[in-house]
Structure formats: structure tokens, C-alpha cells
Amino acid sequence: MKAHFIQAHTILKEMIAEIAAKAEQAVQSAVDAVDKNNVAAATRVIANDAKIDEAEIKIEEECLKILALHQPVASDLRQVITILKVNNEIERVGDLAVNIAERVADMALYQERKIEKFDFRDMVNKAKAMLKQALDAMTYHDVAIAMEVIRSDDEVDIIHRNNYGKTRDMILRYPDEAQYYMDCLTVSRCLERIADSATNICEDVIYQENGHIVRHQHSVKSDASQ
Amino acid sequence: MAIKIHAKKLNFYYGAHQALFDNSLEIEANRITAVIGPSGCGKSTHLRIYNRIFELYRDQRVEGELLIDGKNVLAPKVDVLELRRKIGMIFQKPTPFPMSVFDNVAYPLKLHFKLSKTKIADRVEQALRGASLWDEVKDKLKASGLALSGGQQQRLCIARAIAAEPEILLMDEPTSAIDPVATLKIEELMLELKKKFTVMIVTHNMQQAARISDYTAFFFQGYIIEFGETEQIFTNPQKTKTEEYITGRFG
Numbered sequence: 001m002k003a004h005f006i007q008a009h010t011i012l013k014e015m016i017a018e019i020a021a022k023a024e025q026a027v028q029s030a031v032d033a034v035d036k037n038n039v040a041a042a043t044r045v046i047a048n049d050a051k052i053d054e055a056e057i058k059i060e061e062e063c064l065k066i067l068a069l070h071q072p073v074a075s076d077l078r079q080v081i082t083i084l085k086v087n088n089e090i091e092r093v094g095d096l097a098v099n100i101a102e103r104v105a106d107m108a109l110y111q112e113r114k115i116e117k118f119d120f121r122d123m124v125n126k127a128k129a130m131l132k133q134a135l136d137a138m139t140y141h142d143v144a145i146a147m148e149v150i151r152s153d154d155e156v157d158i159i160h161r162n163n164y165g166k167t168r169d170m171i172l173r174y175p176d177e178a179q180y181y182m183d184c185l186t187v188s189r190c191l192e193r194i195a196d197s198a199t200n201i202c203e204d205v206i207y208q209e210n211g212h213i214v215r216h217q218h219s220v221k222s223d224a225s226q
Numbered sequence: 227m228a229i230k231i232h233a234k235k236l237n238f239y240y241g242a243h244q245a246l247f248d249n250s251l252e253i254e255a256n257r258i259t260a261v262i263g264p265s266g267c268g269k270s271t272h273l274r275i276y277n278r279i280f281e282l283y284r285d286q287r288v289e290g291e292l293l294i295d296g297k298n299v300l301a302p303k304v305d306v307l308e309l310r311r312k313i314g315m316i317f318q319k320p321t322p323f324p325m326s327v328f329d330n331v332a333y334p335l336k337l338h339f340k341l342s343k344t345k346i347a348d349r350v351e352q353a354l355r356g357a358s359l360w361d362e363v364k365d366k367l368k369a370s371g372l373a374l375s376g377g378q379q380q381r382l383c384i385a386r387a388i389a390a391e392p393e394i395l396l397m398d399e400p401t402s403a404i405d406p407v408a409t410l411k412i413e414e415l416m417l418e419l420k421k422k423f424t425v426m427i428v429t430h431n432m433q434q435a436a437r438i439s440d441y442t443a444f445f446f447q448g449y450i451i452e453f454g455e456t457e458q459i460f461t462n463p464q465k466t467k468t469e470e471y472i473t474g475r476f477g
Contacts, residue, residue, distance in 0.1 A: 002474040071433055073460045076473045211462030 005070045009079065012062050013139075016083050016090070019055040020135045023090045026052065026097035027131065027194060031124045033104045034187055037111045042104035045097055052094035059087045075208075082208035086138060089197045089204075093131065096190040096197070103183040110180040116170060118184040120191065123159045126152065127191045130198035137205045146202035146209075156195035163188035230255035230394065230424040231276070236290035238271055238280075238448075245271050247448045249290070253441070258416060258425045260435035260456065263445035264471065269428045272445065273396045276426075277313040278306055294394070311338050314387030314423075318399040320379030322371030322386075327354075327363050330371040330382055334390035349389060356422075357385035358415045377408020384415065388423070395419060397427040401434065413438050432472055436460045444468045 026045050033042035063084040066072065072080055130149050137145040167185040171178045203215050231253035238246035246268045253259050261269045271280075278299070280286045291298045299309055311334070323330050331350040335341055341349065350367075354360040359381040363374070371382050380400060387395060397416075401409040416438055419425055429435050435442055435456065442459040444452045444467070452459065452468040463469045470476050 005474070073432065073436065073472045074463050074469050077461060 005066070005072060005076060008062070008066050008070065009076070012059065012066065012080070012083055015055065015059050015062060016087060017135075017139065019052060019059060019087065019090050022048070022052050022055065023093040023097065024128070024131060024135070026094050027100075027128060030097040030100040030104075031120065031128075031187075031191075033101055034107065034120065037104065037108040039105050039108050042101035045101035049094050049098045052091055056087055056091040060084065063087070078208045078211060082138070082204045085204045086201050089201050093194055093197050096194050100187050100190045103186050107180060107183045110177065113177065113180075115174060115177050115180065118163065118166070118181075118188070120187060123156060123163075123188065123191050126156050126159070127195045127198070130156070130195050131201075134198040134201040134205070137202055138208070141205075141209055143206055143209050146205040149202045150199050153195055153199040156192055160188050160192035228255040229253065230294065231426075232291075232293040232296075233272075233275075234291040234293065236272070236275060236288060236292065238268070238275060238288050239286065241285040245448050246275075249448075249450050251443060251450060251453060253424060253426065255424050256420055256422075257440040258420050258427060258438055259441040259443060260439035261426060261428045261443050261445060262430075262432065262435050262472070263451075264476070265430075267445040268448040269445050270398050271448075273315075273398060273426060273428060275300070276394070276396055277310045277315055278304075279310075279315065281306070307338075311390045312392050313394045313396060314390060314392035316380070316383050316387060316395065316397040316400045319403050320376060320383050322374070322379050322382050324370065324372060326368050327371050327374070327382060328367040331385045331389045334386060338390055350385075353385040353389035354382075356388050356418070357381045358411060358418070359385055375408070376404045377411060380404055380408070380412060381415065384412070384419075388419070393423060395423045395425045397425065399428055399430060402430060409434075432460075444471060446471070 026048060029041055030045045032038065033045065063080055066080050070076075130152055133145050133149045136142065137149065163185060167181045167188075170181045174181075200215075203213075206212060206214050229252050231251070233249055233251040233253075236246055236249040237244060238249075249268075249272055261272065263269050274280045275288050275292060276294075276299075280288070288300060290300070292300050294312070298304075323333060325333070328350055331353050332346050335346050335349055351360060351364075354363060359378060362378060363369075363382075366373075371379065374382060380403075384395075384400075401412050404412070413434065416425060416427070427435075427439065439456045442454065442456045443450055444459065444463075444465075446467055452463060452465045454464070459468060460472060463472065
């Protein structure tokens with residue numbers, strides 16, 4: 001019984017690592033495409049999302065199979081449930097990468113225009129790092145990293161709030177370029193949501209490791225910041 | 227919550243061999259408490275203290291207190307026959323007496339109460355209904371109890387146990403010798419039984435414990451390692467040994 005579960009669980013862990021790598025790559029390619037106004041690269045991100053969707057379904061089926069056939073309990077149960085939930089979050093990250101990529105064609109139209117461009121580098125680096133750390137926390141069962149990620153979510157939220165203000169100012173100043181700045185705001189919102197997904201993954205990791213559901217608890221952030 | 231059974235530091239010996247160590251438990255009334263643990267960990271031994279059935283064997287003795295409704299039933303002057311009426315027991319293999327279905331259930335009534343024939347017939351029907359068996363046997367009450375299927379025999383034993391109007395039902399692996407359909411019937415029956423009785427069930431079937439019990443006690447090598455709400459034990463056990471056992475890492 002145990003050996004069968006371990007085998008099924010190992011396969012599941014490999015599958016989730018694979019989909020996570022795909023989603024990370026999608027985010028990277030999407031933000032690179034924004035940076036370089038590379039419409040072809042953006043189109044590839046959009047096309048590749050189907051693979052992430054397909055992998056999500058396969059993982060979900062595998063989780064349901066394990067739950068039905070092995071009826072895991074305690075930490076085994078928590079690990080399968082965590083993978084089931086993280087799988088959802090990762091698929092969502094893939095969708096957010098697509099949303100970013102979808103803006104590229106439009107933003108590229110403004111390539112030659114002499115307007116003030118948004119600098120996403122700091123936000124991209126933070127969101128990407130959070131996602132990577134969240135996936136590491138899950139793989140290495142590391143609650144400390146998970147707490148660290150939950151804490152950093154505030155930083156990305158602040159950047160997004162600032163971007164909102166900046167968008168408003170720019171549109172007022174350059175009404176003709178409003179569409180470009182709206183695209184920028186979309187990219188910013190997607191990055192902020194990727195950071196949110198990383199945070200959600202970390203909350204699931206904490207549940208996986210110690211059985212406590214920490215979602216919607218403001219104390220977690222303050223605990224994490226101590 | 228009302229505590230029905232309070233085991234206080236029970237130590238049990240088979241001759242010189244100590245089988246249970248400082249077992250303390252508080253069992254809530256009208257709840258199902260599952261007792262789990264690997265073979266030989268003391269689950270059945272622990273339960274056998276409750277109705278003092280161990281006293282039928284030589285060289286077996288217990289130390290400690292077992293309070294039922296606050297009274298120590300291990301005290302010397304306790305009426306053991308009355309204690310065993312109060313605490314019904316169901317075993318792994320169905321144990322119908324070699325007599326008719328009716329007489330099986332009437333037996334404890336005749337033993338413990340002085341009742342008219344009509345009253346006995348009423349109470350037999352009531353007990354068979356209580357054990358979800360009436361509809362299946364009402365037309366063959368005179369047939370031998372041994373002629374029933376395994377699952378029906380086990381429910382007959384439950385009917386016999388509840389006919390004596392006990393307060394506590396001890397079930398020692400009651401479904402391990404019967405098929406899944408009959409098991410399901412008994413599990414459903416247990417939900418009904420707990421409305422009237424305090425139920426303790428020893429089971430090797432972890433899913434069964436998780437499905438039907440309100441509380442779970444995990445025994446290991448004669449010690450109670452962990453006791454708590456079933457949901458907590460099966461989602462987030464606090465002791466490593468419990469975790470290892472229920473996830474199948476040993477045992």
C-alpha cells in the first residue's frame with residue numbers, strides 16, 4: 001500500500017515540477033516580450049499556454065486518482081491536497097503570463113513614440129523571485145521560505161499601487177497615449193497577481209507542512225515580518 | 227460534553243507480562259470512539275477491562291480506575307452481571323447462540339429482566355429493528371440464528387446486545403469478518419446506535435475509523451500515544467508515531 005502511494009506521489013511531484021517550470025518560463029518569456037516589444041515571442045507564450053492547461057488537467061486527474069485509490073491521511077493527504085491547489089495556482093500564473101503577452105502587440109505600436117515608458121524591472125524581478133521561492137518552498141518543504149514570500153507580497157502590492165497612480169498621471173498628461181498606459185497597468189496588475197499566486201502557494205505549503213490553514217489571517221504577514 | 231467513561235491510569239497484566247501502561251482516556255457519551263493501532267498493541271485488552279470480561283481468565287489482573295458515570299467499576303463490590311448488562315460487547319466473528327433468531331435476542335431479556343411473553347416479543351422486535359435486521363428476519367424468527375448470513379449474524383449479535391438495554395457498546399473489529407456491503411450496513415447502523423449508546427470500536431480498518439468515529443485513540447505497545455477528534459488525528463496528528471502508523475509507514 002505504502003509503496004504504491006509513494007510511487008504515485010513521486011510521479012505527481014515530477015508532474016507539478018514540470019508544470020511549474022513551464023509557468024515560470026511563460027512569465028519570463030512574456031515579460032521579456034514586453035521589454036523587447038517582441039510580438040513573435042508573445043505569440044509563442046499565448047500558444048504554449050495550451051500545454052500548461054493540458055498539464056493542469058492531467059495533474060488534477062492524477063490527484064483524484066490518488067485520493068480515490070490510496071485514501072491518504074495526515075501528511076500524505078495534506079501533500080496531495082496542496083498539489084491539487086498549487087496546480088490551480090500555477091495554471092493561473094500561466095494565464096497571467098498570457099494576459100501580459102496579449103498586451104505586447106498593442107504596446108509595440110508605441111515603440112517608436114517618444115513617450116515615458118514604464119520600468120517593470122523591479123516588479124518583474126520581485127514577482128519572479130516570489131514565484132520561484134514559492135515553488136522551492138513546496139519542493140523542499142520549507143516553511144521559512146514560504147513565510148518570507150508571504151511577507152514580500154506587500155512590496156509588490158505597493159509597486160502596483162504606485163503604477164496605478166503613475167498610469168493616471170500619464171493619461172492626464174498624455175491623453176493620446178492612454179491605450180499604452182492602460183496596457184502598462186494591465187501588465188502591472190498581472191505581475192501583482194502572479195505575486196498573489198506565489199503567496200497563495202506559500203499558504204498552501206504552510207498547510208502542507210504543519211496542517212494549519214493560514215489563509216485570510218492577517219497575523220501571518222506580521223508573523224512573517226518578525 | 228458528558229463523560230461516560232473515564233479510564234484512569236489503567237495497567238494490565240497477563241501474569242507477569244505487562245500489556246497496558248497507564249492508559250488514561252475520557253470517553254464522551256453518545257459518541258463513537260475508534261481504537262486503532264497495530265496488532266498486539268493492547269486495543270482489545272483495553273476494551274476487555276471495561277466489562278471485566280478478563281476476569282474469566284486466570285492470571286489476568288488490572289490496576290487503576292475505570293469510572294463509568296463517575297463510579298469505579300473495577301471496585302470489588304460491583305455487580306459484574308449488571309455491569310455486563312450495561313456494557314454490551316460485539317466480537318470480530320459473529321457469535322449467535324445455537325438457537326432461533328427470536329431466542330437469541332430473548333436470551334438476555336430472560337436473563338436480566340422478568341417480563342411477560344408479550345413484552346419479550348415486543349422487546350425482541352424492538353431490538354431487531356434497532357439493529358436494522360427486523361425486515362430481513364421477521365418471517366423467520368424461528369429459524370436458527372446460525373442460518374443467517376455473516377452480516378445478518380453480526381446484526382443479530384448487535385440486536386442481542388442492545389436488547390439488554392446497555393449504555394455502552396464495545397465492538398471489537400465487528401466488520402472484519404464480513405463483506406463490504408454488510409460492513410456498510412453495520413457502519414450505518416452505528417450512526418443510529420450512537421444516539422442511544424456510547425460506542426467504542428476497535429478497528430484495523432483506518433478508513434472505517436475515519437468514516438464513522440467522532441474520536442480516535444491510537445494505541446502502541448500498550449500505551450495510548452494520541453487521543454483526539456478523529457478529524458484532527460487523520461488530517462494533522464500531533465505525534466510522529468500516529469502519523470507513521472496511519473500513513474502506513476509501519477504496522
